[in-house]
Amino acid sequence: MRPFDIKRQARRLGIAALLFLALIGVGSLISVPVDGERAGRLIRPTLIGFLGPDVTLDLSASLSILPRPTLQIYNLTISKKDKFSIKSQQASVPVSVMALLSGGLSGSSLTVNDPVITLPPSSLPETRQNALALLTGALGAADTIQQSPIEAIAIRGGRIVVAADAPVSFVEKFDADLSITKAGRIDFDLRLPWKSEAVDVSARIDPIDPKTGSKASTLLIKSAPGTITLEGALATTPELHFAGTIDLAIKALDRFGKWLDIDPPLTFTTPLAVKGAAEITSERIAIREAALTLGKIEMQGGIGLDVGGERPLIFGSLSAGDMDVTEFLSPLWPKQAQGWKTEPLSNGLTPEQDFDVRLSAERVNLGIVRIANLAVSILAKDRALDLTLGGSKLFQGSAKGKVSIKPEDEGYRLALHGSFDNLDLAQATLALMDMRKIEGTTEGKFEFESKGRTADAIMKALSGTTDVTISNGTLNGVNLATILKRIETRPLSAIRDMKGGKTDFDRVHVSAAIANGNATLEKAEMIFPPNGMTMTGQVNIGERRLTLEGIATGPDPENGTAPAILPYTVTGSFDDPVVTPDVGRILKRQGTTTPEQ
Structure with a gap:
């Protein structure tokens, strides 16, 4: 018997490996041109399902054989008139070997590299309608996916820009994965940076339940400043509608406000959490049976957002047992060491959004001030803000009043009126002025108005x-x-x-x-x-x-x-x-x- 020659066997293995690598190298150089219309038929049904029948597609393609048969797509352009355009220099679809042997072209996944998505300048309602149409299309695509061979789409290194003379970059770089099973389940993952923070978005939409006509759905948005989770059912008839639960957790208001460019800046490190039953339509988010926790403050009620009008409307009614608002209201006091504050008032003193919010609490602490049976309404429209205090109990008496603030001449116009009855003056002066020189029971009324850009100017125009x-x-x-x-x-x-x-x-x-x-x-x-x-x-x-x-x-x-x-x-x-x-x-x-x- 011939002895085993390890050197000889190693030479044979090396030669075989070299031949295999050479075959791969030669095979990879083999690239067969493919008619663009034929290649387009492979991905067009999925695009139509998501984006509608009026979507246009333009591309050139070739077929590479090794290491795996792949349809290479070049100069890909997907567009919808006056809506968007997507351009990519390179995309690919792995194709089935069996389909090639039978003379066909079949693949189940599409990867698009470095696409640039260009959006036209549009108003908030137009943007909302476009997003709604895209989501409705995605749900429709899931119901008809058996007609399309492409079940998964991956985007790598995508950019989103807004068209202009000098295009404005909206999202610098994002990755996304979308898959639709034959049964109609959608899985979606999105990863992108926003204001220097990484954001992960994941969603799942199950096939339609024939008994309810809705789709079980979940959505998770995660970032360092906060997370939001939605779980429930999504229906498309008679309109797009979600019903389920919401869980919102913001780790620190100051970081979250900076992330979203909220003006005036939020200076509080307080966390915020909201849980409740949510109903969402194309124009409205309403949270019922809401449990809202702001630091140590716990409130219950309902809150929501309506975007159906010209300006977003935040609405709600919340109540609490005990509230300590010292850290939130103390920075608003207008006095400084040697006079009124002279810094210009923030442009965000009145909100960009409209408000219709009612707050109530059994007991409120503001420093050493104690308020019982607090009732406050916050109304804002077109950046005019009204704060109304109902007949709340404080300093052993009661007080009520209203503050109106409206932007004017690069500053603000203020109007204030109110009345108080049976207040303990010693408690009031000690709490508000750190002074106890006068005692007694006081009552009175006042009515003031002024305007200016700073607290100092407002006091001088009072x-x-x-x-x-x-x-x-x-x-x-x-x-x-x-x-x-x-x-x-x-x-x-x-x-x-x-x-x-x-x-x-x-x-x-x-x-x-x-x-x-x-x-x-x-x-x-x-x-x-x-x-x-x-x-x-x-x-x-x-x-x-x-x-x-x-x-x-x-x-x-x-x-x-x-x-x-x-x-x-x-x-x-x-x-x-x-x-x-x-x-x-x-x-x-x-x-x-x-x-x-």
């Missing part, structure tokens, strides 16, 4: 009226009754040390008219029997300065002389007011100008 009454209160830091008594005998010593103590009063009433940011006191009086006090002057809201004159008057003496008086001025800024007694008038009343001994 006009309107206000009327406030405080009952059964206390002015902390000064005892006016004691000072008036001391003025009767030792006026100078009385005014040298005015600080300390408190003044209990029955009533304070202030009414003012405001024009160009300057409030003029029409009536300002304090009644603290048997004494009283009045005040006149102006409060320059725009400049944050005070120019006031007041006089406190004691009771009429029994001897018939003039009562004791304490005239004074209040000047300076809001942040550092200066109270100055009028010594000359005090001494004149006493009939002396000599110092006390």
Whole structure:
């Protein structure tokens, strides 16, 4: 028996391998031209199913034999008049060997490399209708797929541009895979970058259920900023309609807002989640039985989006038990360290979308402010925004009002009116101004309007009226009754040390008219029997300065002389007011100008 020669066997194997590689190389050079019309018949039925009968197709093709028989397609153009065009320099369809042996041309998958999809400039409604037509076509294609040999389409390195003198790139690079089984099931996967974030979209649409006339469907959109999942049934008659569940999860509002270019920017790192029963048509998304979680805030109700009009409409009605909105509303406070904010107001202060939203809550926390039975409506149309506060309970009383904001002259016009009743003034001033110098129960009303590009300009253009009454209160830091008594005998010593103590009063009433940011006191009086006090002057809201004159008057003496008086001025800024007694008038009343001994 001849011994096994490993070297000889290795040479034989090497020669066989070289012959095989040579055969492949020669075979790969074999390319047979194929008539474009014949090649088009292979993929046209699928394109018509997806895009409609008016789609046009142009291409040239050849057939390569090895390593696998493949129909090579060149200069592929798929277009639909005034809708879109798809151009690719190279595409391919692996073809069946058995079909070739019988003289036919058959394949089940199409790969399109580096296509450029060009869309015409169009409005939002036109874009929506085009997308709807494409989806309806896809569903129709699934029902008639047995008439088409192509069951899978892959796109690699695709681009989407909007036609213009200089085409605008909409999506730089995307990959997509679409498959339709003979039974009519659609599977779709899309991968693309959007605003530097990777987005994955996957969908599945099952064959039609003859009992319900609908198709079980799922959709998942995943990205780093957030995900959305839809599960339910999709029907095409009488119109395209989805009914099922929705699960939306946004990891951080600031990142999500930056991703979608939301203006004004969202500065909160708070996560948002929405779950509920969803109904979707071509013009409307409605979520019923919604559970919305914003950070630690939990709300229930219904929300939705309607795109049937000229502008998108966000609508809904949500309610909550406890809400802490401190982090969301604190940045809106218009004051800064040394005055009103001078930065231009954001162009997005009023929304691009229309709104019709109602919010309610049993309890709301804003810093140390506590609000009960909150009821707020948010209405916006054509960028005019109305915020209405119902009769909510706060500071032991109630308040209601309305704010209207409308863009005007590169800035905004504001109108504000409201009323309040039985508010605890000590709680209100402590919460809103970090101050507790005056206590009592207050009621009043106000009506303001203004316009400007900054908070500073708006305060300087402010006009309107206000009327406030405080009952059964206390002015902390000064005892006016004691000072008036001391003025009767030792006026100078009385005014040298005015600080300390408190003044209990029955009533304070202030009414003012405001024009160009300057409030003029029409009536300002304090009644603290048997004494009283009045005040006149102006409060320059725009400049944050005070120019006031007041006089406190004691009771009429029994001897018939003039009562004791304490005239004074209040000047300076809001942040550092200066109270100055009028010594000359005090001494004149006493009939002396000599110092006390």
